[in-house]
Amino acid sequence: MAVRAVLCVLLGLHCSVFCSPVPRVSVCGYESCPATKPKMLNVHLVPHTHDDVGWLKTVDQYYYGGRNDIQHAGVQYILDSVVAALQKDPARRFIYVETAFFYRWWKQQNPSTRRVVTQLVEQGRLEFINGGWCMSDEATTHYSAVIDQMTLGLRFLNDTFGECGRPRVAWHIDPFGHAREHASLFAQMGFDGFFFGRLDYQDKARRMKAREMEMVWRASQSLKPPAADLFTGVLPNGYNPPPGFCWDQSCSDAPVQDDPDLDDYNVDMLVATFLNIASAQAQVYKTNHIVMTMGSDFQYENANLWYKNMDKLIRYVNAQQANGSVVNVLYSTPSCYLQELHLANLTWPLKTDDFFPYADDAHDFWTGYFTSRPALKRYERLSNSLLQTCNQLEVLGGAKSRSGPFGEGHSDTMKRAMAVAQHHDAVSGTERQHVAYDYAKRLATGWAHCQVLVRNSLAVLSGSDVPRVFCENLNISVCPLTEGSKKFSMNVYNPLARVVTWSVRLPVNGTSYSVTDSNGKEMDSQVIPVSKATQDLRRDRGYAKYELVFEVQAPPMGYTTYSVTLLKAHPARAPTTPKAPASMQNKYLKVTFDPATGLLSGLTNLETQQSIQLTQNFYWYNASGGDAESRQASGAYIFRPNSSTPISINQNPNISTLQNSVVQEVRQQFSPWVSQVVRLYNGSRELELEWTVGPVPVADGLGKEVITRLDSNISSAGYFYTDSNGREVMERRKDYRPTWDLKQTEPIAGNYYPINSRAFIKDGRNQMTVVTDRSQGVSSIYNGSLEIMLHRRLLHDDVRGVEEPLSEPGEFADGLVVRGRLLVMLTPPETAADMHRPLAQGMVLQPMLSFQEGALPRNAKLEFSGLQAALPPAVHLLTVSQWSNDSVLLRLEHQYESSESKTYSLPVTVNLQKLFSTLEIVGVSEMSLGANQWKEDMKRLQWKPSTGDDMKPVGGGLGDPTPWEITLQPMEIRTFLLRVQRR
Template identity: 80%
Template structure:
């Protein structure tokens, strides 16, 4: 997209040279669909897929899994798996193997000599070693945010592309282990150019129906907004999860009999094995439409001794296929998921359509995997904050130029955080389903990544501001700890905004003075208040800080830029308390009014003063008694994965809220409620904000009574929701939910609470014809609407039993002081007419995901310091989100622009919007632009996907961009560009 044709051609050639020409694709590459083995049209073709499933951390850390350390926990060593498989593949050109987790392969590849690399490259070029999925990990689908998923996929796909070229590009998405499947994930895979998607887990009732109706394979229409077939993805359910058929596991970890084919020796069993395989194959074929079936020959960390597997599979293929001479119609072959997919496509069938998702997942009547939506709430928050920090780190690496990674504060990088975040997306990481020592390792990796990014951010801000004064980052502001602000009489605060629009944000700094002057970058005074520190904050921080108060004020930062605030202490005497303990009748600003019940101290109503809409609103905290697995219906206990309360009625923590403080200031009004020694909350209204903030603190959850507890907060209203509620899918499109109902099959509900829980990543809401109550969260959590007009969110879990899904320990986090984890978080509530709700909760959710980054310098800024900066020439239109700004190579930047509204969601913003790439950045001259797939491993013009016949035809493409530099975004569309740039 250059202004002159010659410039476009030269840039395209340069890009192609840098990304493709130098890659070791091989002169005789026959990878991809061209490398697929021949099948027999008149027979039932059984595609054997040798594979290993290698968790990027679970029972052991990612390092321990790679090296094969701590085998007393689990025998697993990924380096030996890859060594053994590569050796065995060389022995027979018919043999195949697929590999999935790039985080492990990347480590292994770096340790290999040139000869091994040459052998592996040849195997890849011949299609005998094929990469499937290709992300840094196999991500969780319930608790991940779409931006982090796209990043970790891009990280893995780029490594494969840079290392193997086109032959390293996966054609198939492969999520064989995640515990339920999100529609947004399918949409992401489709937009990344995948031809198909296979997974192993779905609800047992859904699977039973699909087997009977031969609907185990379908077309998933994964967006209500994107024009088909953009988000259409062929999807198949694997017949045995991801394990081999019963009796055919030949790994060193298995006990199944090998094929004994010497008739002169005892226990000759070829006939028995062959007949057993024939039976298994024909039984499986009864559930699928075509004359092709797939068998996953492998499982967790298998193939450490690949000879065992291949020697027996060689014999199986030989002896089964030998029966064809006697009239058998079964043909067995080594294959891959992409080769199987190609045969399904060639069958030219019409496939059933699916438009909803695969949540919640249950593998038996009382075994709903809905607990992990909330498990390890502190890790879930830390991962979400780390995502925000990574985006800031990426942006400042671009805006600050080369000095960002090597500047006055030393060597910094974004790669360490990028890899740590990639690992954290794994389906046993942010999901909270790992052992405690592994969860600690994930957190440690994120902390190390942030330490590297801090140096980069400091270098970049030094370049942009002109100040090389030391910069401090306060990691514990949520518990009112920041040594610099607590002790300094004068300091400056840099507020960096990673969003493409100006943001106003409330800031709370721990201080010890009673009066402060706050001025902005233009020297204008900013209204501020000093509020005595609440008792609950002091209890949580314990001895980690000494602030007596918090300085509260609103900041504003320009798009993709920063603003500087100067804070000076005026008085250092203890502040005069303006708090009281009596139950207030109400608090309000010009947008919202909140009332309290004078008897209970609980919320009683919420009013939107702009629309004059009011709802009755009662909010309280409850806990479900976690099943210990000792009742007559089932022995299934609650655990890290499973949510199973032993009753549908939760225990109320307290029928009343003790009002500890009512603080009424100009900039903020807040009411501190205490429900028990381990549950408290601040109800807060900031000036000029349209949302009500509920800052909750839960923990340590007491278990001395021998009862595990699943803690929820419940909002009860008079909204006539009629059993419907709405949840987001990975932070993007919203799906309608209905109590005790599944769109795909007739549900037999066996767990009235757990069976109605769904994941939320950023928001959920209930509504009627006139009113909508939306709750925006600061992390992924589980939520439901059990009663009409009610919305409940699970905040914390502490359990006493393992749930028998492999992790082998109860979910009972010790916390920092070993008394149990204290979790703190925020819920933001908005009330509006349904037709106007998206205009409130969409930007609010984005500002929770990408929060401003605060950094501090002691003293006043030195003369000549640039106190304000924006990396954009102008704020982006409200509908446009700048999803990615990341350095690609020395002269190129990867940019993703996203339309953040759904079709028909907003009267104002659900329209196409156009952005000019040349007029985007203030510090970069854009010399050329080429569009890529969402995963940034293909040019968009080369992204040709398989076509599928469906019950509903795809629509013809519509007109696109108005000019070579102007790109148009339609609702829910993400467009990815590689920009050739020069720093101004």
């Protein structure tokens, strides 16, 4: 214990969390669970509240109880009331999930209340479940942001309550479908089990009949079992109480009226009803233990109502045991219920796929939210990239990055804003409009605080205090500094652990520029006219006539600097050519066009001599408002077109073309609200499709779901492939589910799946991969085809609680305009992952550009890398974040699956002492993925799946050559706490 205490001090850890020399006297965790009766049906009542971190109201409105005209909900009162109610009876229990709300509430409590709460936690009567900052969405979130938000919440609980604050169960009762990668992450974080509330109605019916509502989910094809195995249970009533037993102030069910001298005495009726419900539920589960969720959205504001009635229910139901009843009711928690399932020592069904798409009825597929609010989805992804850069520069710049020449900067605001954005009614796009604005505002505030930190850090690293400007609207050619400056420098920071090449487009008004790199070498650059589509989109926010285009290259986890000098302001550039070329090509790709329409017609990989026919166009599905077959309409959650045939926007777009030594473009105007640039950079192995959609017209009374479809002659045979939260790839098949016989009732919506970074189709010779810049919905309705939903504007609510149509007004109140990019690759299937994985990572973690006016000081350091050398191609630097004054949280990830790459799907070793260029590592300890346990202490409950596999635990440190050299297996993420000193 003394050695552990010293290590804690060295690593800057909160000692009460990991290494208290004198253990606290507590009975939390499994030891605190109430006794059950082995020969009876034990009914575990789980008092809980589900508190959305924003949905119909903003986070602040939900916490304080504001805007109750929208929804009556006040989280601060829930926690006040529950804590008071728990003190009245030691048998009572409660679970709490959303750390974002509890963190706020805890900060406002006096020492006396904090002592009471700490005692309740240490007695296991107030138990934290899941523990993330929020309950994240599982379809539209990227795994790196999910890990961050879980780490934020788990760390607060550990810092506040020590070991008793550590959740043992993952709890996703409300997300609308469940991703395999989430289960894998939860397993690697040390959770013993996972419970959720929503699954497809057909799947649920089958599972109930087969008594397979609980299972072992094998959530990785690469990690050796049981590293990513997670016991998973489907809750019987979603997350609501059984019918007739809701006793919140928001409910209308009768209370337990137990005075026989008064009217409406109902104990006998309620007990009989409850026993019938318990008996029926027991028929679809495997053990003599069942669970009932006693609570729902924002309930327990007056906890006395719930507990007073549950006390009576328990007393009266259990009294029937004297008459021969075999039902035993008790207050419990998900972890206590899980422990009883483990003690049953049964063999459980094995699950290896995922739970997408989710439908709650024949025509009600929750696949629209994969794309809903596409601008917010993109802003969240960009914010994640900035946060990782901010975290890295906080480490590299040291204390002066937080308090330096440009003021106080920090990453905390962005960490919390990004954590809130992962909520299942945030990045999912299923919130009300004013709440979406609030999420964006929080992210914008996080940007501002991070940008101060970045300015400070880059000033320290470069030695230049010249003010630094960030241009956040480069995608619409807006940057006042570059538009008006005759001389400026551009800093390119690369957050990836490998050298990155990136094409830059800067709005300018001159026609000739000199661009030099950090060594003074002249770069090939070209000036091209700003497109009409971009001018229309930016309106009066910028005035640049041209874009300066050139290629940059940045070192791993570091920056480089380019100097730009105006040479000529006149004459004006020649106009573009008003037709498509027969083809455009560089040394890697050849792209052909239909001479009659100007649309894509083919793609050739010149390195491998592969060639496919490839056409692409834009279409829209007419969103149903309900019909004779079903009243279900398309809305924020649900995608339901009224026809399986989408409507083509234009088969003959207006065309203009430009070609030079840096970039070739075919600009296509399909309609006043849809345009695209087909773009091929000189050094790119991928084709870029930059699409612009909006404002989507609805004056015709038709809601529209806008897609782009790529049709090829690849023989895909009904199969296509999508990523799971940006990591492992899932095989999809049209009109098919791996674990039950699907009765397909919606041939389009029922075949849509979420993508976070990439999707592809393939045959024996060709693989076409599409990399996206945000989370979107994708399908393959026809062989050789991929369609991606880009934008949605709808006129009806889908009756899932939002009570407003998804019709975003946009900046100018005439409808939202969205611009994005798709990258298309053609490769042999056996080598495709070698290219599309790094390309996808580069789309997620983009270089950050900053600008300084005029010439830089002579002594400025123009190039810097925080690493001694680039990491091996298979290794991704997932996290570098300041943990305490002298400790850093590090996550390294093997980014290839075990069988997807002949070159990179092999173990790889990294020497930690040879990692950083300016930091010396003097202490290291491995942690769980959530960074709330030492890895050596992470002991999970083991389960027996129906395969009978050897289930011996796998240690993450097996095979390390030395304590400083760590080996990563395919798809493995390893988390370390480093004690560092500056070199």
